[in-house]
Amino acid sequence: MLKAQARFHPWAMLSPSLGLLLVFVLVPLALAAWQSFFAWDLLTPAVPVGLGNFRALAESGALLGTAGRTLAFSALVVSGATVTGLALALLLDRPGALFAWVRSSIFAAYVVSWVAVALLWLWLLDGDVGIVGVSLRAFGLPRVGFLTEPALVVPTLAAVTTWKIAGYAMIVFQAGLRAIPASVLEAAALDGASGFVRLRSMTLPLLAPTTAFVATTSLVVSFQAFDVIRIMTQGGPAHASELFVYAIYEQFFMNLSVGRASALAVVFFALLLALSAAELRAFELRGRTRRERSLP
């Protein structure tokens, strides 16, 4: 920590960013919270309704349902991305053109647009003409409605999301793996530890910060899932894929209800804040214990 060279320096450096963040993130958030206490359709004057929007959402089960679905989806994506990313990093962190090429292909899926990925998987998973369904039926398996069975929709969307972000997770884990000094692992091998033991008791703990990073990023991505739902299922069938962000969009655009949408946004943000605070605290705790451990 250094002392600033002039009193105004820190604020001069921060004010453009803070100003923009205030105007375009925090103030709108506050405005959205304010709007949640009204019933408004943009074209007629707003009507104050107190907690009515929240009550309506809670009574219709929309609140609990959406929260539950979003958390389930998130859990699937975070665990999927973390495990897949690590597995891919371990498998493909080898020299050679083949491995480099496979790594690039996997990362390419991350780079392209959600629109392209959603359209592609919409086509592949189509119940009647999609190649996945046709192949399954060729093996004698029954017709599976990946996007039309309420129970299957969220796992399917989570799988598509994982497919897209696995490349990013893989690259991050690869960097993390490279950061582990080879000498440490070699010493363990010399001591007689098998590959699996090495992985579990040395590599994984050393990868903890990387894992935390991947988990946080996938959490953020999964909570913000919108494009894939809008293009593939529009929240259906029967609300089975209506996650928070999509629900907010629906309430505003389709139901003409700014108040209802804002109420959902408030709950969504509160949930996210709680989760991220927990994540940060867990990370800080881990960091603190690590630092404590490393002291002589």
Next chain:
Amino acid sequence: MTRSTKARLAAVLAVAVGALWVGPCVWMLVTSLKPLAEIVRDPTALPTSFTLSAYREVFALVPVARQTLVTVFVAATIACVQIALALPAGYALAKLRFRGRRVAWMLVLSCLLVPEQVTFVPVFLMLAKAGLVNTLAALIVPFAASAFGIFLVRQALDAVPDELIEAARLDGASEGVIVYRILAPLVAPTLVAFGLVSFVFHYNDYFWPLVMTTDDSVRTLPLGVALLREPGTGVRWHVVMAGSVVLSLPMLALFAALQKHLLRGTGGD
């Protein structure tokens, strides 16, 4: 297991895994080249003839060149401005002691997880009052500051020893020089990685342009391609897939060109 068996097994698995990612993309390409009649007749068969008619349709229905230009311009501008603003902000939060530092940091953190779908209604109305709806400004300015960017820069600068900055100050460098000419190169991997992630994110952004644009003048490419999925009279999959290919090509080209930078930045090869 011997080393060579292990290597061979890894190679086999790698190919299988690669197929899982490459396969769908290949099928996307194949579908985009099939004529509509074939797709309707037997969607999963291999094509017997190739045609570029789907691509012709895409270019007829969507002003591709214009929309690509707009999208690239918007995404690039956002990324650059975000980096330019994140550096001093991250520096102030990481290195300078001042009253209100904790508050400022909390403010930045609290913005981290707010997606555009939560703020868009008030922002839209704000921009509408300023007469800026359906302009490039509406697509760029709301994203000019990135809490994530500031977060990353701060974390990166945390690792830089204070002595370096003290030494630079002793040399007579102003804070501006310190931030942009000395510290920026030091955290360049972070900046490049962040800049690329931001560029890709905003290039691919579908929701914000969906809300903020109303006609083709500033419409972005993801939006244009998504509109190809015209509901009602049967999805024309060959056109939709062709649109997806057209949408993905710029990003893939960028990726191919910058692969070295990006992977080096994250420690890859």
Next chain:
Amino acid sequence: MTAVDSYRTLHPRSDVVNYTRHIVPSRVNRRSLLLALSGAPLPLASSCASPERRERRVVTLWYSYGGKNREVLTELVARFNRSQGDILVEATYQGDYYEALAKLRTAVAARVAPTLSHVVVEVLPYLAETRALEPLDEYPGARELGLVHSLAQAGAFASGDARPLYGIPFNRSIPVTYLNSELFEAERLDAPTTWAELVEAARRLTRRSAANPRWGFGVPISWWFWVAMTAQAGGELVGPGGETTFGGEAGAKALAFLQRLVHDERVMRLPAGRDYNAWQVTNQDFIAGRVAMTWMSTAFLRYIEENARFRVRTAPLPGDVRRAVPTGGTFFVMLASAPEPEKRAAWSFLRFMCATDQAVDWATRTGYLPVTDASVARLRDGGFFAKHPNDTVAQRDLANVLAWPWAPNLFRSQRDVLEPRLEEAVMKGRNAGALLREARELARRPW
């Protein structure tokens, strides 16, 4: 020597040194790349000021359907633009009906609304009440358009002509039964005229096979078709006092009928997707021969006839207590926020679209109904209906059209309250009566 260099000398092994070694070569490249990107000059003007645009009055039209309809509309717009030199209509595609409607409302709120657009029937009362729409009665020739009564605002809404004119019919349709002629002939069946006959026909046509199943009947679980069934069962959407009743007993009966078809009779499979995706799936099923009979909009007639590999027959919807069909499709609307000269120019375009040539063109090339009496007459006299019996079916069934209530909360009831419950009821088999009671409660809320 700079401070950094001196630092490096003092701390040769530190991470900082390693960092800089990695990135120094590319520092210059990256900087210049960034600079180049941010400074890129772009010939972007948000209004392409072509000389043509500058001389003519511009009317913006936002439209919302793709495929064939889009082609025909853009052609008609081009024809209008060519036919005179004062007005230029710029048509922009905005997605499906609901997306476009959402954009329209937000655009009105942001004061960037277009001059013209078109909106679904059910939302017309709502938009009118918000004063977003321009009343059209006083525009030249408004009373002499010669619109088909049941398709115009006057006939489509209960006492629709007692109100100012807000919408000019554009693409209007009614639901009809589509039959796979060959399958019906093989089973020696005729088009059902009652619900009981429908069930019977569907039973005979359903073939349960793992590899190649066929369902006897298909209909999207959608508001429009449920309204048709409710009306056929004798119900009214809105009661005499203006309160939403959702058809009362008849509404529950209609919903229960759908559930029966799917779960008990098992002659109908659950259509996938929401909104128009569900309609699309139903169409694809029919064309592919997976479903022998569907209820679908007459709008898809051309598309289905062209893509099916069997002979397609249409028939009026069957009745229960009575015969009834709702109208669907959209009305052209003019936005009140547009400047006066633009509105006058837009009116010329609307009159152009109602002219017999265009009305005939639109109807014959799509499948939507001709909206003016003159165009109907021309088609009849020209033998079109004789040559296209399928088109005639819809034309004749106009006699059974059911008027929509002029209720501002009609659209909200549909989207927010009823449609989600329809899906739920059919997919999960919940009690129809209970769900509708719930819906009525919710519809009673003012917002």
